[in-house]
Amino acid sequence: MDAWLSDFIAAEGLPADFADIAQAICAPLTETILERVKEPGFVAGICGTQASGKSTLTAVLRRMLEVRGLKVASLSLDDLYLTHAARQVLAHEVHPLLATRGVPGTHDVALGLAVLDGLARPGETLLPVFDKSMDDRRPDGVPVAGPVDVILFEGWCVGAVPQDAAALAEPVNALERERDPDGRWRRFVNAALAGPYQDLFSRIDLLVLLKAPSFEVVLAWRREQEAKLRARLAREGGDLKRAMTDDQVAAFIAHYERLTRHILAEMPGRADVVVELDARRRPRL
Numbered sequence: 001m002d003a004w005l006s007d008f009i010a011a012e013g014l015p016a017d018f019a020d021i022a023q024a025i026c027a028p029l030t031e032t033i034l035e036r037v038k039e040p041g042f043v044a045g046i047c048g049t050q051a052s053g054k055s056t057l058t059a060v061l062r063r064m065l066e067v068r069g070l071k072v073a074s075l076s077l078d079d080l081y082l083t084h085a086a087r088q089v090l091a092h093e094v095h096p097l098l099a100t101r102g103v104p105g106t107h108d109v110a111l112g113l114a115v116l117d118g119l120a121r122p123g124e125t126l127l128p129v130f131d132k133s134m135d136d137r138r139p140d141g142v143p144v145a146g147p148v149d150v151i152l153f154e155g156w157c158v159g160a161v162p163q164d165a166a167a168l169a170e171p172v173n174a175l176e177r178e179r180d181p182d183g184r185w186r187r188f189v190n191a192a193l194a195g196p197y198q199d200l201f202s203r204i205d206l207l208v209l210l211k212a213p214s215f216e217v218v219l220a221w222r223r224e225q226e227a228k229l230r231a232r233l234a235r236e237g238g239d240l241k242r243a244m245t246d247d248q249v250a251a252f253i254a255h256y257e258r259l260t261r262h263i264l265a266e267m268p269g270r271a272d273v274v275v276e277l278d279a280r281r282r283p284r285l
Contacts, residue, residue, distance in 0.1 A: 004063060012056065022060045024283050025275055029208065030064040032273065033150060036206060037070070040147035041120025043203050046154040047267065048210030049260055050253060051221035053281050057210070058154045070149040073119050077155025079128045080107040080115075084136040095185040097175075100255055101135070104157065105192035112200050116153075119146050156256065159207045159271070160263050162194035172261065175254035186258060193259075209271040215261050217279050222249045 009018050033044055046061075048054030055076065062072045081101045082090070090106070091099035098106060111128060118125030126141030168186050171177040180186055212218050223246050230243040244252060253260075268274045276284040 002067075004067075005060070008060065008063070014056070021282055022057065025057055025210075026061040026064050029061055029273065030068065033065060033206065034068060034070070037149055040149055041116065041151060042149060042205050043116060043151045043153050044206045044208060045158045045201065045204035046152060046208045046210065047158045047160070047263065047271070048154070048156065049212045049215075049218045049221075049264075050156055050256065051218065051225050052210045052212055052277060054154050054156075054210055058152050062152055065150055071147075072150045072152060073127065073144050073148045074152045074154070075112070075115060075119075075127060077107065077112075077153070077158055078132075079130045079137075080109070080112045081130045081137065082106055082108055084134075094188055095180070097179060097185045097255065098188070100252075102156070102255055103189045103259065104160075104197050105189050107197075109196040109200050113203070116151060116200075116203050119144060119148050119151050121147050153204065157193075157259055157263065159201050159204055159209075159267065160193060160259060161198070161266065162190045163258075163262055165190075167262075172258045173254045175251070176258070189259070206273070207267075207271045208273045208275065209263075209267050210275050210277055211264060211268060212277055213279055215257055215264070218260060219250060219253060220279075221281070222253055 005019055005022065008014075009016070029044075033042070036042065044061075046054055046058055048057075058074055062074055065072045081087075086108075087099050087101060087106055091097070094105075100106075108128075115125060115127060124143050124145055126143055128141050129138045130136070131138050165187075168183055168190060171180070176183075176186060212221075226244045226246075226249050233239065233243055278284055
């Protein structure tokens with residue numbers, strides 16, 4: 001194992017066998033990207049559900065590419081969230097559910113396009129940073145000198161396409177039945193995905209899907225994440241309110257259930273690379 005990977009695993013508190021997982025997923029992706037990069041600003045889109053490990057794997061992939069001599073920048077879809085104030089306006093003018101960040105329509109797509117453009121050419125580009133503890137974008141950013149060879153663009157719905165209008169008619173869960181009975185929220189989300197988001201996702205040169213076994217497994221993953229956070233807060237004497245209960249997790253990810261199910265069903269047929277994950281987040285080889 002490379003020393004940097006061993007140090008990364010230790011720093012992140014990851015299981016020892018993560019090295020095998022990283023090698024199985026990231027090593028072949030590194031070779032694929034190296035084969036395809038022809039000019040600066042190559043965009044590798046990495047789509048993975050909540051708690052699928054995409055951010056961790058993206059960090060490893062970045063390092064592997066850098067070791068091979070490429071200049072790499074990472075951009076998370078989460079860092080493109082609209083400001084808290086902007087989402088409050090949407091919640092007031094369009095639908096209350098839009099106060100919750102995450103779904104298409106709650107990101108600054110124009111900012112994302114500007115960042116991708118900036119990273120592909122000479123000069124400094126500020127990468128936006130969203131602070132989830134404040135539920136708002138930080139006023140500063142992370143400066144990156146361009147051009148970079150590869151942009152790793154990761155997010156839970158990166159590369160997604162809209163559903164057919166007919167598919168929006170029936171609610172998929174209690175949240176849609178009770179809080180979006182007329183379908184106004186889900187039509188807005190789908191229209192945003194069909195419009196500006198396709199401009200952003202069209203910049204992707206290589207689409208990678210980390211495919212969870214099912215939405216039910218995603219729910220279990222998120223509950224596991226929050227359980228670990230509660231345990232850590234309890235050990236450190238932190239505020240336990242910072243972690244969600246199992247019921248709160250279920251209510252939260254209900255916002256993403258429709259599109260998550262759609263991605264898991266539709267994207268495997270067109271993604272350039274599909275990594276099938278099992279219930280333990282390990283690749284099915």
